[in-house]
Amino acid sequence: MSPVLTQRKIASAAVTLIQSRGYRALTMSALAEQLGVSASALYNHVGSKRDIMILIQDRVNQDIDCSAFESEPWDVALDQWARSYRGVYIRNIPLIPVMAVLPVANSPHTLRMYEKVATGLTRAGWPEPWVVNTIVAVESLVFGSAYDAVAPENIFDPGELSDIAPVFSAAVAHRDLLLDSVPGDDAADAPEVPRAPSPADVAFDVGLRSLLAGFRLALDALHDRAAAD
């Protein structure tokens, strides 16, 4: 018979709890209750709540879509990866501080994701020393944009202080004029129902497009320099 508690079961219960009641409800007590066990029993299988967050993170990262690296050009693949990545972390905001500073050493699924991305970039001709930095830059934009996406819609409304910032206030008021051909933030697992793009989606789109355009220039420059030798 299988043991009452395992890291696997704890992680599953945690994900279930989060999906039904959100991260705020993820306490050691609630998690133990969900598993029909006392809170202290959890500490026979994990060292801390942070360990549980790490288990969740490795599980959640499996939902990030890396498939494009097998078939598409590197920039298209990076674009799709980044959008899927952002979608996942918009739904898992409290994981961002964990994922962003977490050594990858004990997260097999996360490592598999990086392997796919690194392979795609390498095959496309990116020099080895650039690969990780390119990945990190995209991830940084993704994490920051995920935060922005969960901010209140009126985050830049200057309110009563618009006198202080007239130029900025006008720019905020006209921000929405850019909602033309921007893809919505449809998640990897719900492509049937693409929501209308929010201002945050537009900002991410602008940033990601520009970043990728810059990457293309950088890669071309690297190849030109290499060809000159």
Added chain:
Amino acid sequence: MSPVLTQRKIASAAVTLIQSRGYRALTMSALAEQLGVSASALYNHVGSKRDIMILIQDRVNQDIDCSAFESEPWDVALDQWARSYRGVYIRNIPLIPVMAVLPVANSPHTLRMYEKVATGLTRAGWPEPWVVNTIVAVESLVFGSAYDAVAPENIFDPGELSDIAPVFSAAVAHRDLLLDSVPGDDAADAPEVPRAPSPADVAFDVGLRSLLAGFRLALDALHDRAAAD
């Protein structure tokens, strides 16, 4: 005579406390003790601990250097702003989740910062609807990169799992070959002592340069299109 407690004094005491003992030590009790007052007294002037974080954030944002927007081309100014911004938030990581989702309405200094940036971009010919999205994209990269900067150095070390990810592991091992002409993460207030650039600094540099290169292309394209009319 001035009152015993004000929002201003609370914010000052909080900043002092953080500088001497770090964010972990910022509790309502410790803050009250620093002010020679009981913890419950604080609630006569702020609604919650989050309110105090907001006060801190508006104060900390004054340290971000926006001066380049008055004299330099927009892309150079954006570059300097982003680097200073990142330096400040590397030292104030717990403010990131606050700042990223916080309505700007009651943060006068933050609003002044945005006004300088928006003015600089507008004067340089950026169309009004693009201004906020450009700012948000840079900020997103900055926040994500700040997290990356406080991660352990060996964050991408695959450890025992390097079999799973050979290509990625090789890329991680050769990541440091890019530390040539990258500026260190010297903060705005300590330019005398530029530390050697870390891998995180390099990744941010790569990302920011690429993002700005992409922005230049986008702006040129916008102007070309406008000129064709």
Added chain:
DNA sequence: ACCTGAACACCGTTCAAGT
């Protein structure tokens, strides 16, 4: 109007005691 002191409703974590 504003401060005190006690209390409340939580947290994550530890540990002796059981089986």
Added chain:
DNA sequence: ACCTGAACACCGTTCAAGT
């Protein structure tokens, strides 16, 4: 080896009582 129940050491916040 693993679980229970009680306890510990904190949190942020509330509120009657004082002045």
